[in-house]
Amino acid sequence: MLNARHATDPAALPRLMLTIAAVALLWPGLMLSELNPLVLFDEDNRRTMGGFLAGFWPLAHDTEFLRLLGRATLETLAIATAGMALALLIALPASLLASRALSRSAVSREGRPAWWSQALRWPARAVLIVLRSVPEIVWALLFVRAVGLGPTAGVLAIAIAYSGMLGKVYAEIYESVDPLPARALLGAGSSRLAAFLYGVLPQAAAEMLSYGVYRWECGIRASVVMGFVGAGGLGQQMDLSMRMFAGAEVASMLVTFLVLVLLADLISRALRWGLA
Known part of the structure; x- marks a missing residue:
């Protein structure tokens, strides 16, 4: 039989x-947010929501509406895609x-970047922080x-906000891969672009692509x-x-x-499978 000391969970007090x-x-x-789930069961609110939800079926499918829906769908895809393209143009450099x-200084100092090299990177990091600190809805x-009014505002909002997110994550991906190939190329006199294309990008491409497609999916939701x-x-x-209670x-x-x-999820899965 276990004695009382062994029967007591030692993690009980920290968990409590x-x-x-x-x-x-x-x-x-909860107090500041004034959360009150009981308002959902208020008689007037239930009557209003019930009447609105009752109109959900059957789905609208007349020709004029479907034409309008198709145009709005293509516009949403265009906003997300164009915004992501502009975001990548900013995020990659x-x-x-x-x-x-x-960093060449990391090669010459046995993997420890010089202080001036770190200082030069802070402005770029500061710009990425500013870009991603403001939500896309505020940019919009x-x-x-x-x-x-119109899609241009949505494209620019996604481009600005997502460039900061993509830039931060991509920079972290570069630093998470094996640094030896890039350092070997830099040590042999190759340019930074060549070291990136042949030393870093082959290892980081799959993760970058996966995150890029995920951000594109987020862009579709954000554009809505x-x-x-x-x-x-x-x-x-x-x-x-x-507004018209349709x-x-x-x-x-x-x-x-x-x-x-x-569709975005299927594309992401297909790309991951193709690069696996």
């Missing part, structure tokens, strides 16, 4: 203290500047004021959300339909959105 600390931190947040994977609001502030695409059309149209757009996300 962690639980108490989590509740103590969570409770003020910025990630190379922010990463120490191609700013660009809607600057260039007006940004449509509610006038940045075009499915979101803008969904906002109009919700539940059937909203349901058709939700199904279309689900298909778009599923």
